[in-house]
Amino acid sequence: MKINYVLTTVLSIALLSFSTFAHEPPKSIERSATHFSGLDTAAGRSVLAYHEALSNGQADDVMSALTSEVIILEGSRIERSAEEYRQHxxxxxxxxSAAVxxxxxEHHVRVYGDTAVSIARSHTLGTYKGKQIDKQGNETLVLNLINGHWKISHIHWSH
Incomplete structure (x- = not known):
């Protein structure tokens, strides 16, 4: 399929261009301007709005940020559509997101025509379901420009 080839090519280029993610995270999580790029693009603003909606419990806004055929990978789980994600x-x-x-x-968004890749690293701290959470995580999002709107077609979370 042409879309799989394009997606594989874009992801390969993105992963090569973000090689700093292959190294150990710094001991300090101090924010630096060199660790952020592309957030002011339309795709970057869409990613930020998606995260804000997730944190604020705005389910309709979260769902509208996703393509219907989004694939979401987290740990050993996979969800193969927005509807499956909504249900599960x-x-x-x-x-x-609200509890922690x-x-x-670090967060970089790169636009490649009608496709964009967002790669971010984060630190999560708090308590959820009685358990202390203190972990660093990685996120990769692939977005597609559809009818003038950036929609998330792939999410990969790892901790």
Whole structure:
């Protein structure tokens, strides 16, 4: 399929261009201007709005940020559509995001025509379901420009 080839090519280029993510995270999570780029693009603003909606429990806004065929990978789980995500993990993800404080350490958004890739590292601290949370995580989002709007077609979260 042409779209799989394009997606594989874009992801390969993005991963090569973000090689700093392959190294150990710095001991300090101090924010630096060199650790942030592309957030002022339309795609970058869409990613930020998606995260804000997730943290604020705005399910309709979260869902409108996703393509109907979004693929979401987290740990050993996979959800193969927005509807599957809505039914299985959306509400738990919103509760988690509201309960903890997540600080972005590094975030880059690169636009390649009608496709954009967002790669971010974060530190999450807090308590969720009685458990202390203190972890660093990585996120990769692939967005597609559809009818003038950036929509998330792929999410990969790892901790």
């Amino acid at each position: 993990h959306l509400h738990a993800d919103m509760r988690f 404080k997540t600080t972005t350490i």
